[in-house]
Amino acid sequence: MSSAQVSEGNERFNSEAANWDTNPVVLEATRHAFQTLKPIIQTMSSSSSHGLDVLEVGCGTGLLTTQVAGLVNTIVAIDPAAEMIKMLQTKLTSNSAPKNILPIAQLLEDPEDPALPPADPASPFGQRRKYDLITSHLVLHHVPDLEPFLKVLLGCLKPRGRVALTDFEDFGPQAKYFHPPSKLDGVERHGIPREGFADLMRKVGFIDVNVWVGWTMDVSTEEWSDAPSKMPFPFLVCEGARP
Ligand SMILES: C[S@@+](CC[C@H](N)C(=O)[O-])C[C@H]1O[C@@H](n2cnc3c(N)ncnc32)[C@H](O)[C@@H]1O
Numbered sequence: 001m002s003s004a005q006v007s008e009g010n011e012r013f014n015s016e017a018a019n020w021d022t023n024p025v026v027l028e029a030t031r032h033a034f035q036t037l038k039p040i041i042q043t044m045s046s047s048s049s050h051g052l053d054v055l056e057v058g059c060g061t062g063l064l065t066t067q068v069a070g071l072v073n074t075i076v077a078i079d080p081a082a083e084m085i086k087m088l089q090t091k092l093t094s095n096s097a098p099k100n101i102l103p104i105a106q107l108l109e110d111p112e113d114p115a116l117p118p119a120d121p122a123s124p125f126g127q128r129r130k131y132d133l134i135t136s137h138l139v140l141h142h143v144p145d146l147e148p149f150l151k152v153l154l155g156c157l158k159p160r161g162r163v164a165l166t167d168f169e170d171f172g173p174q175a176k177y178f179h180p181p182s183k184l185d186g187v188e189r190h191g192i193p194r195e196g197f198a199d200l201m202r203k204v205g206f207i208d209v210n211v212w213v214g215w216t217m218d219v220s221t222e223e224w225s226d227a228p229s230k231m232p233f234p235f236l237v238c239e240g241a242r243p
Pocket of ligand 1: 026
C-alpha cells in the first residue's frame with residue numbers, strides 16, 4: 001500500500017499479525033493503556049445517555065478494542081493491515097467475545113470514507129457515523145504525516161467529541177532504543193514530542209488539548225550494543241476535543 005498516510009514499512013504488520021498477541025511489550029503497553037483510558041472513558045460515559053460510540057484507529061488485532069468494548073456502546077476498529085483485522089475477526093467469532101465491535105480493514109484517510117458505518121443505517125450512502133471518542137495506541141509513531149492524520153480524526157468526531165491517543169514519548173535521543181534494530185520498518189519517528197504534538201493538535205483545530213505522561217514502563221533494549229539492557233519509556237496520553 002502506498003499513501004502519504006501509511007508508511008512503506010507497514011507491510012510488517014501483516015506478517016507479524018499471527019504472533020502479535022504474544023509480544024510481551026505490546027501486552028504490557030496495552031494493559032497500561034487500558035488502565036489509563038478507563039477513567040477517561042468512565043467520566044465521559046457518565047454524561048452520556050446512550051453510552052459512547054468509539055473509533056479506534058490502528059487497532060491491530062484488537063487487544064485494546066476488546067477491553068474498551070466492555071465500557072462503551074459501540075466501537076469501530078479500523079486498521080490498514082488486513083491480516084491484523086483478520087485476527088480480530090477471528091477473536092470475535094468466540095461466544096464470549098464482545099458483540100459491539102465492528103472491525104474494518106482500511107487506511108482511514110477521509111472521515112466520509114464509505115468503508116465507515118453510516119450515521120443512519122436507513123441511509124447507507126449518507127453521512128458517515130461521528131464518534132464521541134477516538135483512541136489509538138502505539139500508532140502515531142508509524143504515521144508518516146501527522147497533520148492530515150489528525151485532521152481526519154477531527155472530522156470523525158461529534159461536536160465536543162474527544163480524542164485520547166496513546167504512544168511512547170520522544171524524550172530525547174535515547175527514545176530510538178524503544179524498537180530493536182530488527183523492528184524499525186514502518187517506524188516514522190522515535191516517539192511523540194510532548195510540546196510539539198500538543199501544538200500540532202491545536203493547529204489542526206483541537207481544543208482543550210492536554211498531552212501528559214500516562215505511565216512509564218521498562219522495555220528491554222538489549223539488541224542495541226550501545227544502550228543499557230533495559231530502559232524506562234514514558235507514554236503520552238494526547239487528549240483534545242472538537243469544538
Ligand atoms: C504497533 S501496531 C499497534 C497495534 C495495536 N494498536 C496494538 O497496540 O496492539 C501499529 C498499528 O498501526 C497501524 N497503522 C500504521 N499506520 C497507520 C495509519 N496511517 N493509520 C492507521 N493505522 C495505522 C498498523 O497497521 C498497526 O496495526
